[in-house]
Amino acid sequence: MKAKVYVTIKENVLDPQGSAVQGALHTMGFEEVGKVRIGKYMELNLDTSDRAEAEARVTAMCEKLLANTVVEDFRFELEG
Amino acid sequence: MKFAVIVFPGSNCDIDCYKAVEDTIGQEVDYVWYTATDLSAYDAILVPGGFSYGDYLRCGAIAQFAPVMNEVVKAAEAGKFILGICNGFQILTEAGLLPGALLRNSGMKFRCHQTPLEVVNNGTAFTNQYSQGEIINIPIAHGEGNYYCDDETLAQLEANNQIVFRYAGDDNNPNGSLKNIAGISNERGNVVGMMPHPERAVDQLLGSEDGKRMFTSILNAWREQHGAAVNG
Numbered sequence A: 001m002k003a004k005v006y007v008t009i010k011e012n013v014l015d016p017q018g019s020a021v022q023g024a025l026h027t028m029g030f031e032e033v034g035k036v037r038i039g040k041y042m043e044l045n046l047d048t049s050d051r052a053e054a055e056a057r058v059t060a061m062c063e064k065l066l067a068n069t070v071v072e073d074f075r076f077e078l079e080g
Numbered sequence B: 001m002k003f004a005v006i007v008f009p010g011s012n013c014d015i016d017c018y019k020a021v022e023d024t025i026g027q028e029v030d031y032v033w034y035t036a037t038d039l040s041a042y043d044a045i046l047v048p049g050g051f052s053y054g055d056y057l058r059c060g061a062i063a064q065f066a067p068v069m070n071e072v073v074k075a076a077e078a079g080k081f082i083l084g085i086c087n088g089f090q091i092l093t094e095a096g097l098l099p100g101a102l103l104r105n106s107g108m109k110f111r112c113h114q115t116p117l118e119v120v121n122n123g124t125a126f127t128n129q130y131s132q133g134e135i136i137n138i139p140i141a142h143g144e145g146n147y148y149c150d151d152e153t154l155a156q157l158e159a160n161n162q163i164v165f166r167y168a169g170d171d172n173n174p175n176g177s178l179k180n181i182a183g184i185s186n187e188r189g190n191v192v193g194m195m196p197h198p199e200r201a202v203d204q205l206l207g208s209e210d211g212k213r214m215f216t217s218i219l220n221a222w223r224e225q226h227g228a229a230v231n232g
Helices: A017-027 A051-066 B014-025 B067-079 B087-094 B151-159 B212-225
Strands: A002-010 A037-045 A072-079 B001-006 B030-035 B044-047 B082-084 B102-103 B111-119 B135-142 B144-147 B162-169 B181-185 B191-194
Touching: A017 B067, A017 B082, A037 A051, A051 A072, A072 B135, B001 B014, B014 B030, B014 B212, B044 B067, B082 B087, B082 B212, B087 B102, B087 B191, B111 B181, B144 B181, B162 B191
Parallel strands: B001 B030, B001 B044, B044 B082, B082 B191
Antiparallel strands: A002 A037, A002 A072, B102 B144, B111 B135, B111 B162, B162 B181, B181 B191
């Protein structure tokens, strides 16, 4: 089974990278761009076929290591 | 008094910390590898700056699970003095020993220069040799020192006098940190984290010796606890 994990800075926390990229896009003429948020994408191959177990284990991985829940949100999808 | 300087793969201020202890207060100091499983011999633990584990994932994210960190947590619980500098501060927040987190600098640049700091709380074991409100000159060198915590945590920090240093002066915040915070303590006051580098400010040849008194403060606090002669 594969987990696709997305980690992003929380909505209410300033994302300096996102702001810089937004500024660059505006300079380039892409005025339609509103807020930009930059995050991380991770793929984890899991040695399990038990979906419920995988969900609980990946949640624990995110809370303990993959995201810093003080400033980041996470979500993930399970495939296979 | 005995100091430990923790060395992670990628630490690069460990030698500066070690030398600062030797040169400012002449106390015993050891490098302690990140795999160590016993810190009971030490009275103070310095978590140095650098790029532990290459800053992979997030600054300090992987270091928080190094074997030695269990011992750092135990030492914190035992009331030992723990000082995290720069990456050390990031590691202590990741490990939950200090509240909040360090984000990317608001200006996106790695900032490396002298910075005036205000001593906001001189009542800690790390700052007792400074005057309240004193402005000291200490260098910074970081890309991710933008301190953030939620409103509730900030209110607690202020109520418990846990803000130890702020960047001093108007428009002088180098990284966008909340309320110009440069360093904080835990509620008990025995764990401090700061982005600026006092260990790089221990001799006029380095541009400032204002960092010296952090080390004399720690020794002073330890001697007071142990009933030994106080270093005036």
